[in-house]
Amino acid sequence: MSTGTGTSPGTDTDKATDAAESRAATATTAAYKTIARGLGTGAPVYALLIVLLVALAATDPGFYEPDRFLAFVKRAAPLVILAAGQYLVIVCGEFDLSVGAIVTAGVVATAEVYGTYPDAPWLLMTAGLLLAGAVAGLVNGLITTRLRVPSFITTLGMMLILEGAVFYWTGGSPQGQLPQDFRQVGRGTAMGWLPWAVLACLAAGVLVVLLMRSDFGRTLIATGDSQRAAHLAGVRVHRARVLAFVFSGVAAALAAVLVGGFSGVSAQAGRGYEFEAITAVVLGGVALGGGRGSVVAAMAGAFSLQALFTWLNLQGVSGALESTVQGVIVIAAVGIGAADFSRLRRRRARPPGAPPGSTPGIASGTPPATPSGTSPATPSGGTPS
């Protein structure tokens, strides 16, 4: 690295100057490539999302009126946030099935607390709810890592425990109300047109993207890829996993704030959200088992799922079929991914003399043809960098 001309103090700026001077042209192509590769990580899901959005426009010309479109994003927001949290857990090789129950418990418990202290400040209640979500995630994480209970079981147990507790506490019909100021985040708008929920969703998205680009995010994904290698490289793999669960818990609590604000108190507030979140993440091409996939694609998966449900609704398909559709999607996404992967491996295994570095398709900007994103186009399984 040259020491620059003296005008630029920082090395980063030097680097930029260097690049600009010596290889401006290549830098531009490199930038395009980076973007293409970043999107390539989950390319099929972006294609799917575009197709669905076009289909929505075709079915319902009024869909893209600002109000209605924002309302759509607002409805999708809790799922997008849950998908981001779920992504963190899945990418390090675990599952979190408890998020739906955390949403329900969060909504119901907040209402109960308001029943006792009707004048509690909404900011304090929201903060308390997020903290409770973090604690639930912490418990999930500690049980999974310290007691070595598979996370599938841990979080399934947590889900049942929370559901049972909610039922016991409320007797099936939750009492209490959520006051207007608390519900503002879920249903209100900023500046009269931009829903707070959209802002919350954006903020959560940006935070998770930054997190995945941080040292923690990179070590988290490496842990999901190879726990042994990560451990021997000094990664505190338990801590990384526990933190992933904590983030997922916080995401669930944030989703609870939105859901509670949007649709009020119900003992079914978060039902099914855990599977919708997992479906969204899988749809985004994130590999179950960890180590691969982008969080942006996972969130795009959530939008796609919401768009699909909306479209089916417009087509007059019964809402009762939602879970059926979801089941088909999950199986198809994972199945296609697995099939593609095994074919890829066989192809690479066939010419034993060929250097493995020459495998075609690496780092090409072309989107792979599978919705699971297990194609070699994935750069690092992470966010666009």
Added chain:
Amino acid sequence: MHAKQATHTMLAMHGVSKSFLGVRVLHGVSLDLAAGEVHALVGENGAGKSTLMKVLAGEHVPDEGTITLDGRSHHFSHPAQAQAAGIGIIHQEFALLEHRTVAENVFLGREPTRYGLVDRRAMEARTTQLLTELGELDITPRTYVRDLSVARQQTVEIVKALASDVRVLVMDEPTAPLADHEAGLLHALVRRLAARGLGILYISHRLREVFELSQRVTVLKDGRHVTTVRTRDTSTDAIVRAMVGRELSAYYPPRARPEEVGETRLTVRGGGNTRLRGIDLTLRAGEVTGIAGLQGSGRTSLARALFGAAPFTTGTMTVGGPPLRPGTPRRAIRAGIALVTEDRKAEGLALRQSVRDNALLVTRAVPDRERPPAARELTALLERVRLHARGEDQEARYLSGGNQQKVVIAKWLAARPRVLLFDEPTRGVDVGAKAAIHTLVRDLAKEGLAVLIVSSELPELIGMSDRILVMAEGRIAGELPAGASEEDVMRLATASSDGPEPPPSTDPPSRSDPPPPSAQAPHEGTAPTAQEGAE
């Protein structure tokens, strides 16, 4: 052809060649076997013994060469075909289902049926018959395999092979996992099998049993056939010479001059754990210390103990000053120790992550303010290790073995270690990358790092090391100066206290060597969990 037998040849392998990823591991090897013969196959680690046997067993398809059994030519492309032709193989690691009975294991996949149901009685009767024929009356068909000792499990493996009418039985270091008296019983069993007319190919590192059991010995070296001799016409010395006697073909950078060896960087006094005993070791700046030994002698265990992956439980250790016995890799990294592991794919790299993410993993996981930020120096670092990749975004799994190893080394260099441990630094690495790695290692020592190399490739170890410590049975059996001969090393490594040599494990060696015989207490299963701490 060599060593034509007067007795009729039952099995003949001719001109077998095999390459993996462009690296040729077998060069036209030929071998023949007569009925009733025990034919020993010896060679250093990586000589190609196991590969040759896997070709025979249909697990690898040879690039060239023929296999003839009883006059019929065979082309095995699947283990089942070899099995059907009458070739049985007893691997170092057993292929038994622990939670099923002996009889169920023996007839796995070819259970006798009656009216469409498994005929348990016939299965058990036949198993009993086979066990009786072998004089193994202590095993009952209904015993669960998990309840049997290792030696008995091995017997079940043999019975399983016999149940499918084998003609040729391949045994890959069968006495490795066995205690002394069990090995004796196995030898007796092998003789009985040969007496029944089976041809037995017997791979072993233990020359004593080779001389006790076999009629002929074939020596392989670097994937080539060296010699086949009648056992009674040869001697241990001659075999050892044939195993190691090769010219130093590779170029190694010049060794450290005495004035280049600096301060002490790491000391161990009386270090021990379940696999190591009484380790005394000093690593100095600027010096490359080589660790030699057979598989299972504790070489890998030593490296892992120093790195805290399978820590010492006794003794004292200092790293550049105050006493410190790292209990986790993270502690060792903080103390300036780095370990390039033997199993690159499982332990060295996150294969689906980019070159960049892999190279920066340690610095990200163990941040250190005193260290310059590695991300900025990454390009220079990758140039330094002479990485050939498409770019920093390329996924590690698409790199060749040599380039993968360079990424691993870059990952550690980014953390600025003071002590660098290498376990098999050039395994699975092509010749060009090998030379680059050798030069790099020497340069690093010149810059003041203390380097330790574990290698089963003796020429490499001798060529690189400023001194060589030879390990046997979990202890350091002796120290040799730079330029010691391979025979010297092998003599120290094989000269065991009267008992059998330390139990070697798998070939290629597993990441954790088995414990020395004394520590081979009944249930060792709990011992290595420390290194799995992350699990």
